[in-house]
Amino acid sequence: MNQDEHYMTFAIEEAKKAEQEGEVPIGAVIVHDGEIIAKGYNQREQSQLASSHAEFIAIERANEKIGSWRLEDCTLYVTLEPCPMCAGAIVQSRIPRVVYGAKDPKAGCAGTLMNLLEEERFNHQAEVVPFIMEETCSEMLTTFFRTLREKKRKQRDPDKS
Numbered sequence: 001m002n003q004d005e006h007y008m009t010f011a012i013e014e015a016k017k018a019e020q021e022g023e024v025p026i027g028a029v030i031v032h033d034g035e036i037i038a039k040g041y042n043q044r045e046q047s048q049l050a051s052s053h054a055e056f057i058a059i060e061r062a063n064e065k066i067g068s069w070r071l072e073d074c075t076l077y078v079t080l081e082p083c084p085m086c087a088g089a090i091v092q093s094r095i096p097r098v099v100y101g102a103k104d105p106k107a108g109c110a111g112t113l114m115n116l117l118e119e120e121r122f123n124h125q126a127e128v129v130p131f132i133m134e135e136t137c138s139e140m141l142t143t144f145f146r147t148l149r150e151k152k153r154k155q156r157d158p159d160k161s
């Protein structure tokens with residue numbers, strides 16, 4: 001296991017916390033000098049805040065921990081490719097390196113739909129390292145949505161199982 005895979009396992013642990021709370025399983029950690037300084041997982045349903053994405057929460061916690069809006073020399077690990085809002089927060093916090101697991105065909109802004117992190121016209125770019133432990137990260141999501149669909153189907157037709 002290389003270093004990126006090592007830290008991604010902690011992001012996956014965060015995603016599992018989300019799943020246990022009935023949230024879409026997405027997790028993130030921020031690493032500075034080899035140390036995890038902030039963690040976060042998706043809490044959108046509980047908070048009912050559009051900003052409660054895993055990496056957005058982790059960025060705010062890292063800002064608090066470091067006492068600065070700048071997160072230079074940090075690497076963000078997130079199980080799902082960042083959306084436009086989170087990519088914006090990454091650029092605004094000057095994070096230089098982003099490692100993600102699964103790509104997001106519906107919202108991914110780190111290379112899939114567009115690449116806001118390596119956009120030369122912005123004043124900051126982040127290096128993107130995609131598809132680290134991709135299978136584990138995307139399987140968690142696939143399983144979550146499959147279970148959700150089955151639950152909904154059973155609610156509609158309680159006689160069928």
Ligand SMILES: [Zn+2]
Pocket residue numbers: 053056082083084085086087
């Ligand atoms: Zn996001």
